[in-house]
Amino acid sequence: MVPDSANRYDTIVVGGGLVGAAVAFGMARRGRRVGVFDGGDRDFRASRGNFGLVWVQGKGADYAPYARLSGAAASCWSDFAAQLLSDTGIDVGLEQNGGYDFCLEQAEWDARASEMSRVAAHTDGEFEYEMLGNAELRQRIPEVSDEVLGASYSPLDGHVNPLYLLRALHQRLLDLGAAYHGAEPVVSSAAEAGRFVVTSARGRYRCERLVFCAGLANQRLAADLGMHIPLQPLRGQLLITERVPRFLPCATLQVRQTMEGTLQIGDSHEDVGYDESTTLEVITRLAARAVRIFPHLRHVRLQRAWGALRVMTPDGNPVYQQSRAHAGAYAISCHSGVTLAAMHAGPVAAWLCGEPGHPLIGEFPADRFDVSAA
Numbered sequence: 001m002v003p004d005s006a007n008r009y010d011t012i013v014v015g016g017g018l019v020g021a022a023v024a025f026g027m028a029r030r031g032r033r034v035g036v037f038d039g040g041d042r043d044f045r046a047s048r049g050n051f052g053l054v055w056v057q058g059k060g061a062d063y064a065p066y067a068r069l070s071g072a073a074a075s076c077w078s079d080f081a082a083q084l085l086s087d088t089g090i091d092v093g094l095e096q097n098g099g100y101d102f103c104l105e106q107a108e109w110d111a112r113a114s115e116m117s118r119v120a121a122h123t124d125g126e127f128e129y130e131m132l133g134n135a136e137l138r139q140r141i142p143e144v145s146d147e148v149l150g151a152s153y154s155p156l157d158g159h160v161n162p163l164y165l166l167r168a169l170h171q172r173l174l175d176l177g178a179a180y181h182g183a184e185p186v187v188s189s190a191a192e193a194g195r196f197v198v199t200s201a202r203g204r205y206r207c208e209r210l211v212f213c214a215g216l217a218n219q220r221l222a223a224d225l226g227m228h229i230p231l232q233p234l235r236g237q238l239l240i241t242e243r244v245p246r247f248l249p250c251a252t253l254q255v256r257q258t259m260e261g262t263l264q265i266g267d268s269h270e271d272v273g274y275d276e277s278t279t280l281e282v283i284t285r286l287a288a289r290a291v292r293i294f295p296h297l298r299h300v301r302l303q304r305a306w307g308a309l310r311v312m313t314p315d316g317n318p319v320y321q322q323s324r325a326h327a328g329a330y331a332i333s334c335h336s337g338v339t340l341a342a343m344h345a346g347p348v349a350a351w352l353c354g355e356p357g358h359p360l361i362g363e364f365p366a367d368r369f370d371v372s373a374a
């Protein structure tokens with residue numbers, strides 16, 4: 001056991017996934033002495049199993065602040081990636097020259113068109129998009145099948161390598177003097193004399209600010225400091241193929257080509273509880289849909305598949321909450337940790353440091369799920 005007198009940080013961030021690493025980096029950059037406590041490989045870790053899209057299409061169709069937040073986050077991405085490259089030498093592989101979401105059935109097309117127009121309305125037209133029929137689409141991507149009805153397109157969308165992103169954030173926060181306590185999960189935390197005491201698997205630590213970014217574990221951990229963050233898992237399965245000659249000019253929601261040339265195919269939305277396994281039925285469905293869109297992939301070999309759990313709030317929008325009972329304790333939960341990474345490292349980290357942050361942050365309290373308060 002580490003003696004607790006030795007363990008003081010300005011800020012403790014619980015969770016070292018994409019959300020925790022981004023805010024810890026942002027706070028360390030603002031001069032905070034940050035300790036990041038992370039779990040182990042047996043935890044649910046969406047940051048290591050996601051699709052890697054920087055995606056605005058459809059986000060916030062039913063909640064204007066989320067549409068605006070996603071747009072603002074995506075707009076920061078190219079500067080963010082350039083900064084990470086210059087600071088760490090890690091190229092996160094950002095390709096942000098638009099993205100397509102294919103429609104194979106009329107019902108999909110109708111729903112997409114409605115969703116896109118709502119996002120545009122919520123952003124006063126700032127969100128630009130096109131609905132493209134098959135002929136226009138094939139002028140841009142000739143490999144698309146004539147079976148595809150069309151696609152939505154937005155110029156702000158893109159993709160990165162999410163593992164390189166996680167690595168770059170970790171490297172940067174260490175360079176800035178933050179401490180990383182890997183495989184040292186937090187067991188509990190409490191408020192004591194205007195500070196927080198965090199008990200981990202190895203010791204007790206004190207801090208002035210405490211930020212819960214532990215993915216699905218936030219629900220349990222943040223409750224110690226009076227925050228009610230209802231979360232549920234939503235499984236996605238993803239496939240990786242062998243490398244193929246480059247043919248995709250940009251990201252799509254169904255298939256993206258990595259900088260190494262493999263194709264990542266995904267992703268499903270399955271309400272199956274805390275089960276990360278893969279199933280032949282879903283793998284077959286995802287592969288078949290990819291081949292319906294791009295028939296030339298018929299003979300490409302799959303290399304592997306995995307499942308991962310999304311961190312979902314009841315309405316699908318993020319949570320940025322400061323504890324009402326214990327000021328200085330915060331919880332952040334979201335299901336778009338790649339897209340929002342630049343926002344988390346920038347304005348959200350500023351807000352966590354007590355600076356004004358971004359006006360939209362206040363639009364995402366967890367209190368909205370508190371029926372008794374409502």
Ligand SMILES: Cc1cc2nc3c(=O)[nH]c(=O)nc-3n(C[C@H](O)[C@H](O)[C@H](O)COP(=O)(O)OP(=O)(O)OC[C@H]3O[C@@H](n4cnc5c(N)ncnc54)[C@H](O)[C@@H]3O)c2cc1C
Nearest residue numbers: 015017019039046047051053186215236335336337338339
């Ligand atoms: C299939 C799939 C596809 C996705 N695609 C995209 C996409 O294309 N674009 C996009 O923007 N987002 C996407 N996402 C969402 C994105 O991956 C998540 O929003 C993001 O990874 C959440 O990061 P997080 O840090 O909150 O959670 P996690 O990645 O789950 O990290 C939580 C961390 O907390 C740690 N932890 C747990 N318990 C404790 C404890 N007691 N003490 C200390 N640490 C603890 C864990 O070990 C883990 O490292 C996708 C997710 C999935 C599952």
